[in-house]
Amino acid sequence: MFEIFSNWVAAFFTLCIFSFLYKDNPFYRFAEHLFVGVSMGYAIPLTWNASMIPNVYRPIFLQHRFELIFPALLGALYIFTFNRKLNWLSKFPIAFGMGLVGMGVPMSMNAGVLVQMRGAMIPIQDINTFLVWVGTVTILLYFFFSKAHTGAYGKIVKVGIWYMMLGFGASFGYTVMARISLLIGRIQFLVIDVVQNTIRFFGS
């Protein structure tokens, strides 16, 4: 009984969301607002248990790592965000967290540039490796901002655009299956978990 009720609640909200496809309506509005509220409400105890307790409360109050009072106070400065006069204080915790960006310079250089360059420099063995190389070079030229896409250069860049379009088209076509699967999953939930289980429950 409990499970049937739970499933019906879930089914109700599923249908509420689906109803948006028809048009915006009070059911969708209700579900949407509840979804927004509940999802945030869910995050609060989760943050408390998984973050506040082990990272702030326990180290400071139980293990007496008092130096952590500073970051805790720093974090508390966030509450001044909406105060016009003191809102500059809330910049401190943000600034402290931004420090990691410094690692981003060499790290992105490595993963985003150097590793990709190595991949692009492999020996040309057949027509396919050649085509990949041409594609990489022309797309790189597309992202060259100092020269307008005109004349012969424009034609080369056009090749790059073609490559990208082929790639995008492929990604699009490739994703369809996964998305349809999700819908099938929802339909299965509605039919099997909700309708069939209810019939079985009241039937037996």
Add this chain to the structure above:
Amino acid sequence: MAIKKLKTTSKMLVFLLILILCVSQLFGGARAHRIDDDSLKVRNLQVLDLSDDDGSGVRIQWEPLPFEARVISYRVYRGVSPDSLFYIGELPVNPRIGVTTPTMSFYDRNFNIFTNIASPGRLRRERGQPNDSPLFRALPRDVNIIGPMLNQYTILGVIPKDNFYFKTTHVEHEDRVFAGIKPNQLTLAKKLIPGNTYYYSVVAVNERRVFFPPAEPVAGIPIDNAPEAPRYLNGVLISDNTSETDIRDANLQFEWDVPVYWDDIRFFVIHAVSPEREAEYAAWKSEMTSWQNDYEEWIAGLVPNANLPIGSEEKKQYITERTQEFHTAHREIVSRLPATRIWRFTLPQPFTPPTYASIPIVDNQIIGTQERDTWSNHTFDYTFTEPISAYKFVLSYMDYVNLSSFSDLHEIRVMNNSSIPVMDEITIRDQKNDRGDYLELLWGKPFARITSVTYLNESRTNLQMSYEYSTNDNYKIRNIFFEISDDNGRVLATVNEFFQDELFKVKGLPEGTGDLNVRMWFRTNHGEDREHHLTQRLVFDEGILTLRPQQLFFHGFNIDDFNFQIHKRTSFYNSFRMSTRIPLFSRQTNDFINYEVNISKAVANYSAERGLFLVDPNIDLVWDEEARLHVQVPMFTDEVPKILEAIQKSIDEQQELYDNAETEEERNTAQSRIDFFTTRLETMETILQNNEYVHQVNNISNQRTRARAIRRIRENERRYFTYQMFLSDGKGLFTLKDITIDDYGKPIFMIPHSNWFHTQRIPMLVASLIFGLMVAIFVKLARQGKDLYIRPIAGIEEIDNAIGRATEMGRPILFCPGLSGIGDVATLAGLAILGRVAKKAAEYDTKILVPNRDNIVLPIAQEIVREAHYEAGRPDSFDKNNVFFVSGEQFAYVAGVNGVMVREKTATNFYMGMFFAESLIMTETGNATGAIQIAGTDAVTQIPFFITTCDYTLIGEELYAASAYMARQPLQLGTLKAQDYYKFLILIFLVFGTLFSTFQVTAIIDMFPSR
């Protein structure tokens, strides 16, 4: 109208109220009255002793409730008396499926967590239990509650090392000095004590979290059993003699399995059984088995036996006495063992047990060893009177209470030395570029193998082969050669892999070629070596319709038959333990040598008034080679002189016993103890005088400085390792080699070093520095007023028009700054564009809505929009509620944004930043409402959806360029220009790098990292 609105509101509120009521009714309603139905107690709860273990384990077994009870979890409670039981763990169940087995079990064995920092602060009765219930929540971190229990369990305190060094206090308790530590500063692990009585109960909790009534507490008594009988013993006699009867110089080798419970195994013993005693052994073994059965039966009946009250002193005594009887009987049987021990290993705790033995044989004899250094590994004198291969062998384990178990009889194989590959020279060195926790081991020359084959055409003349290879830093592979031949030995193709992409193609094989043979060799930085080659067969497989690679052979050895084990030991311990097992195919490995994290100490005392657990304040500092013992030093400065005093005191005590002794026996015991302590006193005196580390530490008077010195010396000493390498087929055919010994055969100990510079990251550094330099130059140029041209970017040009359109239609603009946080570059780029858009919108007096997903992006976006309004001179039109937080959950955010689009009828939508799967949901809703949409993202997977559904899309880097393009500030333009010229540099490298690598010059490509 007003009435209608009121109606909707009230309708909705009523609905919400009903929902909440339903939920709380379903949960709370049931909670209000606790269920007192005995049918909801778990049935047939039993606490059973675990066989084969060290007496610290029990199994709690019960019958699960029927499916209809919809149980979500079974919670287990334990205590030392039936009136107070504490939660120790649970078995979760899926109530939609239930439990399909007739019984459920929960194990309480070995060391597991007693209390830790996550334990509750104070004692609380379990949820929903009446005041007389024996059930409590988990044990609290409270010395006053835990303290009295310390003697009911074996308790180990795991103390983070700095807590031990710096947060312990000097406590004198019952005439002894202890280091006192607060319960929050350590984790306690417990083990049950054999023979003690423990009580358990189980409570079922249903899917609404209603606690069903607890089962009546059931007692259990863990008993120390004999170890599990060894399952295998693989023996090999390695001998180069041809005659079987005359074995002059040979080696008897064994390998076996590690048993499941080895914690309390003390001795591993191998016995030889001569042919004529085989039958005798079989009879003896069955006698042993029947003893074993009797013992197990007695243990099983221990708790139900109602003659004596459970938990009483009488019962305890009864158990001790009966156990002794059984042990005596066991010892008597063992003493009649019809086999002779030839080898024994003493396992020093806490090491992993040995899995092999190697016994040298000279002239059909085993010569016993008594050397001090090999105290953990003994052989015993034994003469074989028959051919050794006729003998059978037995492996036995003996635990700390002298209970043994024996394997069946096992035969041995006779082989010679050439049956095993020769072990390569091994180099050990510090691993570079790490924080100092790895040593690197390298050996041999490169290996390669074919992993899969695919036909490229119908006529099967073209093939694609995948391969893998392994090498080490001593041998840098330049080329791998694959020579492919058919079964007639005809060479069909030779492939030269100068760039190792683990894939090559073979074209133009003769039609109808069947199975193939591949020979592989290498050219390395040491030149080409055709002698070092591997062979592999590729056999056609009907099922997969292609060639299947067979096993790999190296000089006649099947590589897959053998593996390496790496054994290591510190200077702190005498015996080697296994570190890793790796296949023969690998040519390099690294060994993890951690920095000490925790210090473990037995916890047996507590100080109630000070709220502290008390542990031994002495700690192992170094291994003293001369005295051959671990030198311990006290943590506290003023305790140093007391060590000698304590020993002296022990001597005095024994002297007193000696003087008052009544029997000869007592006198002898006392005398031997006096001798022991006297030697100890002398050794300690020498150490205190001679050991430089001890000197160093004891000369420090400041407590903290002393602790730091101890930490430094101890950690350093413990991280020195020496290695042995072991090559084996897993069945007794093995060779063993000390890797790190000096010319005199003494072990060399190695320690990994912490490095100051990451040499592999030099390309990264150089590339970053060049870029930084370029940015500096172009920013300077831009500041000097040099005109820097930037080509028009379609999407950016259209932003103004799109804002204009919204103004014309009198509808708001929507701006999504992406779904990721402020640390994401895409979000920053999006926010920069937001500044421009908001300013334009403010100038036109058009409302701009900014829904946010990230907590921290929200205030920043708010501020940006506010400032934009100020800059545009319209501070009055700014409404902070237009920049709002929707939800941190991805799809809740989308639901919210969809609602905004539909209800506010936004005319222009911007999506600038990081997006995930939800992108299409938003853009299609935007399309449905007829909005103009401009997107920009660096998420490659989402660009296709934006391109198809938005009017303009900024692809990847264009998003970053956009803010510079719009701002037209020298700083921003300068960096954009630098990026452009850097791209030019990349292009040059791509052209030349590819050109060179195609013509077999891999110098340029090798400059770049592969990951």
Add this chain to the structure above:
Amino acid sequence: MKRTIPLIIVITLCFLFAAHTFIPHKISQDFFDWYLDWVRAIAPFSVVLGIMSMTMNHSARIQRKTPNWHYSIVTLVGLYFTAAAGFIWGTQEGTPYMWIFRNVQMPMGATMFALLAFYIASAAYKAFRARSAEATVLLLAAIVVMFGQVPIGVQMFGEGILDVTQWILDVPNLASKRGIALGVGLGMVATSLRIMLGIERTYLGGGQ
């Protein structure tokens, strides 16, 4: 002063961590761990911002009686009831808190996700127009790959369709991913560098 100090903090830390990338030494690693402890202690407080903004925004709507204001009550009730449920009855399986998560939040999230199937169809109908040569290429690639995904495609065009699909994924798709990644990578380096040098200050809010 109000902006300089945070800026100095950022620049100093950025340089420290840029250097940290090249220093594997234990001291450097320990410093990094220590920093992470601090960041972890700061992080949970940021949730307050979301709660505050949500409460302020929705209560403002209720007060002002903006259109659809009554739904804001739903949001606020949902927010506080769920949070309270978590604190009162705990967060284990079987509590009202988890029940709400399983039967209210999860189905709605999954359904939102499932809407994608419909939107892909409408996008195909409405947005896939062969307006230009490039758009035609995109469209054709998508059609070919879609045929290659389902058995009916193989039935119609033979097994060759699988090879063509694989070729599109292996060649043009690989090139386009790599080309874009190079640009994005460089853009990331540039933006990070701008933050490190104090040129980019968007994260401190407003103006340049």
Add this chain to the structure above:
Amino acid sequence: MNFFEKLQKIDRRWIYLILAISIFLPLAFPFNSRTFTTRPTESLYRMIDSFAPPPDTDPVDHNRAFLMSIMHDASTMPELFPMELAVLRHAFERDIKVFTITWIATAAPLIDLAINTVKEEFATREENPKQIISGVHYVNFGFKIPALYLAMILGMGEDIANAIEIDAEGRQLSSLPAMTNIRNYNEMNLVVEFTGSAPGGAWITYARSRFGTNVAVGVTAVSAADVYPQLQTGQLIGMLAGLKGAAEYEKLVEVFAATDREFSREILRAEMDNPKFALTNDNIPYNFKQARIGMNAQSVAHILIIVFILIGNIGYFVQKYKQKQEVQ
């Protein structure tokens, strides 16, 4: 407004409705369709099939087994769950020992569900019913804490019973009949990981390169492209990609394992349209054909979307042509 203009301006809701119907109908009323199997699926099938005990021996004593590592939660169930059913069915049909494990708490109920679903089908079928017993035919190692992930993967290379210790029902592993003659990766020489992201990583780096374990994966359609290179280099011996992979596997099990035959391409080709294996055959339980039925829906939906693209473009071109003429 002519027909093509109308076509251009057709309301989205019609499109949604057509899509919903075209997905729902094939699910509700299965029709026959062909399932073509691909190499990666076949290799996995054959590998698992080769673990079957020889006829006339006690399967309990056979020294081959494989492990299913289920590393996904309910969100990717529509694609991965049918695979798990198909693989489990294969194992149970052929008496192959199968073990299951997970390091994700939310996956534990999914394992139970999968095993129980297949078990129930076997117990209740009319033809040749079979009782599948936990600990004999299969062992569910259950949920293990994530911190032990690597330790267990490595530990199983030495001794599975030691590394895992107890199964999901709390029994000592070494005491279970199914563990007879199964010690480490030498016997349990295949791991199939079902996951929505980062497939196979740790298994390849640790189990495969250290102990030579065969690794295969079952992945969602989206991540299949990322797995392809590893498949090419032979690091993975097989792959099931999305619902399609599941459908292929179902088909193979239906045609070969269920009829006790060895895999062969010829049989597969010959039996392509055999009504015995058709989806309209009601003797095949829904659970054993759900992926293929799903693929019917996929086929229809894919074709529908392609048709949408075509119709949309025809309308677009006709309109453009007309506009051009009007201008002239």
